[in-house]
Amino acid sequence: MSPRRNRRDVPDGDVDLDRARRKVEAVEEGPDGADWYVRHIPGQAATKVYRCPGCDHEIGVGVPHVVAWQVDGPVDERRHWHTGCWRARGRRAPRVGRHR
Template sequence: MPRRNQSRRRERGGSSARPPLSYTGVFSTRIERGDGFDPGAEYSVRDVPGAAATKIYRCPGCDQTIPAGLPHVVAWRTMPGGEEDRRHWHKGCWNARRTRTVTRRWS
C-alpha cells in the first residue's frame, strides 16, 4: 500500500526531491577604512549571504576555512585592479581586523 503523501504529490505533479538553493539577490558594496597593517587604506566590502556562498574559502584573519553556505564578507582594496585581489573573511574576523594581526598577507 503506497504512502498517502507520495500519491498526493504525484497527483499534483510535485516531486519528493527538494530543489537546490539558489540566490539571485543584489549585492551591495560599502567602503570601509583599513586594517591593522594599513589604517589609511580604503576597502570595498560586500556581505555574502549563506545561499550565495557556494565554495570553500580560507579566511586571512584566522587561517580557518569558510565552508560553503556560511554567510561571510568579501573585501578588496579600492584601487585600480584591487578587485582581482579580493579576500573572503569571517564576519567576526573582518570586524576584529584592527585589533589583531592577520595570519595571511594580501600577497
Template structure:
C-alpha cells in the same frame, strides 16, 4: 472583522538594492580604504580560507569579501564577519621554527 496582520515592520533595515544581489560598501580604516561586499549564506557555494583566523569558510556560511579600493578586486579575500571586524585588533600571525622559544 478584518484578518490580523502578523508581519512586523522592521525599522533600520537598509532598503533593497536594485543594482545587484550584493550589498557593497566602502569602509575607511587605519589600514586604508576597503570595498566590502557581504555574501549571504545561500550565495556562498565554495569553501574559502579566512585570512584572519586561517580557518575554512564552508559553503553555505555567510561572510564578507574585501579588497583595497583602487585595486579593481584582483586581490579579493573572503573573511568571516567577526574576523573582518577584528582585523585591526589582531597581531600578525608569527610562524616559528621548530626549536624557537615560545615566549
C-alpha cells in the same frame, strides 16, 4: 533561439572589474586608513570554500561572510573573510600566506 548567457565573456582567470565593483555594498576605511570595497555574502550565496586571512580557517559552504579588497588595489586581490574576523582585523594581525 539560443539560451541566454548571464556571464560576460571574460578570459579564464581574469576578473571582470566592472562587474565586481557593481556588487560592492560599501566602502569602509580600515584601521590603517586604507579604503576597502566590502561585500556581504549571505549563506545561500556562499557556494565555495575559502580560507579566511584573519584566522586562517576555512569559510565553509553556506556560511555568511564578507568579501573585501582595497579600493586602490587590484580586484583579483579580494579576499573572503569571516564576518567576525573582518570586524576584528584592526585588533589582530592577519595570518595570510600560511596556507593557500
